[in-house]
Amino acid sequence: MNTTTHKEKFYWQQWIPITLILLLATGLYFYNLGTESMWVDELYSINDAKVKVSLFRIRPIYYILLKFWMLFGTSDSWLRSLSVVFGLASVFLIYQLGRRVAGEGAGLIAALLLALSPIFINFAQMVRMYSLGTCLALGGSLALVHALENPTNSSMAWWACTRALMNMTAPLNATLLLPDILIFCWKFRKQRDVLLRFGKWALVGFVLWLPSLWTLVSNTIGFLTGALNITAKVETSSSRHAFPSITEVIRKLRHFTAFPFPSTSKAISLFYQAYTIILLFLLSFGLIKKHRSGKLLWMAAWAFIPAAMIFLVSQRLWIDRYLLFVCPYVLILLAAGFMRVWNLQRIVAIVIAIIYLFATTNGLVRFYTVQDRQDWRGIAQVINTIEKPGDKIVLSIGSEKMTTALTHYYNGTASIYRKDICSILEVDKTDLEVELSNLLPIERLWLVCQRDFDPSLFEETFGDKLKLEKHWEFTNEQFYREKDLMYLFLTTLN
Structure with missing residues (x-):
């Protein structure tokens, strides 16, 4: 009786650390959830979820869930909370995956790193599919670990279904299939019957993905061709700019852990350079760990093979939100490296932890205090x-979809148009005449422009046609560029 009671007590005690981490993550992920405005991609998500959803879409799973979520509310905080749910689930799944491949300590540290990651919080507070895609990626990897340890039909079915759902949420995440296949085939290279069963379940997953994949291929051939052509032209003009530099690749470690914001001083810049070197050391130290090294190589495969595939396709895809799904695997490797340092040199590990905490805290403070999203x-x-009655609104930003997406905030009666009349520095005067004539009659015209189209450029471009009554400036401190502005002009015809 006493032995049973002791076991039950120990069972509950082992859940206390991850529970505390999840509580911390909950506070961070919900904090300031509705403070900033939706940015353009979030408004697109809301707009897409309002139309008929089906499996014959590029990313159907997220929109199906969002459409259901919208039945219970449409406030910014509520809509973003759907992604928060999957962000918190990712924290729990990275713990489960980390403890399976690198031990309990590494699993807890990896969960803590993900809970504290400002960039992951950023995407977990966004009405987009990125946190769901990351959650499903971790779920599929955890399923494959089960299948590698015990290749049953149930574990393979779990893997196939989770990967299919992931592919129908974030198509770039499908690059995880290559390391999946390589890992499993190498593990069971001498067991043909296991490989055949795995192949059957992989086929099931492909069939489930097929409706969405067909739409993806049909709609993105032009985009991929353009991306490859741009890359080829860049390679021709200057090979240095064909792909991100090795420095930019390594810098992703800082992005995944501390936030990709510009340094404010030379001292801060030097600190983050040293910080990135420390992370690179931990990553390497984790990989050369002998204990369970085979399983850590699985993490390396899931982290680096998809990233390399995206890297080779186009530099236009080498951005944080598209690479977010590999972030957990990198954090598990960092956690494994830290645990090895902890076991060898506690003082060094404590110093590293302090440096990491300072860098991450700085990123969190920046994230919660600076306006990062467009203020629609x-x-x-x-x-x-x-x-006033008769007003018209022209958006020279975003796509045609923005004319309906803006109605999430705008509840007036003015007609909304999408026209490229202030998106470039030199506007063709003839085209401008045609565009303005198509808007007649005009009482007052609201014009939304972006970036450098300031009042002086407005006068230069529209001075003989439109009279500027008033203008507003909306500051948006983006991750990679300072003062990315939007301008709102209230005009009348001259």
Whole structure:
């Protein structure tokens, strides 16, 4: 009786650390959830979820879930909370995956790193499919680990279904299939019957993905061709710019852990350079760990093979939100490296932990205090407040879809148009005449422009056609560029 009671007590005690990490993650992920406005891609997600959803879409799973979620509310905080749910699930899954391949300590540290990652919090607070794609990626990898340890039909079915759902959520995540196949085939290279069963379940997963894949291939051939052509032209003009430099590749370690914001001083820049070197050391140290090294190589395969595939396709795809799904595997390797340092030199490990905490805290403070997203809410509020009957709105930003997506914030009666009349520095005067004539009659015209199209450029471009009554500037401190502005102009015809 006493032995049973002791076991039950120990069972509950082992869940306390991950529970505390999940509570911390919950606080961080929900904090300031609705403070910033939706940016353009989030508005697109809401707009897409309102239309008919089916499996014959490029990313159907997220939109099906979002459409259901919208039945219970449409506030910014509520819509973003769907991604928070999958972000928290990712924290739990990285713990489970980390402890299976590198031990309990590494699993807990990896979960803590993901809970504290400002960039992961950023995407977990976004009405987009990135946190769901990461969650499903971790679920599929955990399923494959089960299948590698015990190749039953149930574990393979779990893997196939999870990977199919992942592919229908974030198509680039399908690059995980290559390391999946390589790992499994190498593990069971001498067991033909196991490989055949795995192949059958892989085929099931492919069939489930096929409707979405067909739409993906049909709609993205042009995009991929353009991306490859641009890459080829860049290679021709200057091979240095064909792909991101090795420095940019290594810098992803800082992005995944501390946030990709510009340094504010030379001292801060030097600190983050040293910080990145420390992370690179931990990553290498984790990989050369002898204990369970085979399983850590699985993490390396899931982290580096998909990243390399995306890297080789196009530099236009080598951006944080598309690479987010490999972040957990990198964090597991960092956690394994830290655990090895901890076992060898506690003082060095403590120093590394302090440096990491400082870098991450700096990133969190920056994330929660700086406006990072386009302020479409602010633009709509201004128009809602002072619009008059007969007003028209022209968006020279975003795609045609934005004309309906803006209605998430805008509830007035003005007609909304999408026209490229202030997206470039030199506007063709003839085209401008045609575009403006198509808008007639005009009482007042609201014009939304972006970046460097300031009032002086407005006067230079539209001075003889439009009279500027008033303008507003909306600051947006993006991750990679300072002062990425949006301008709102209230005009009348000259």
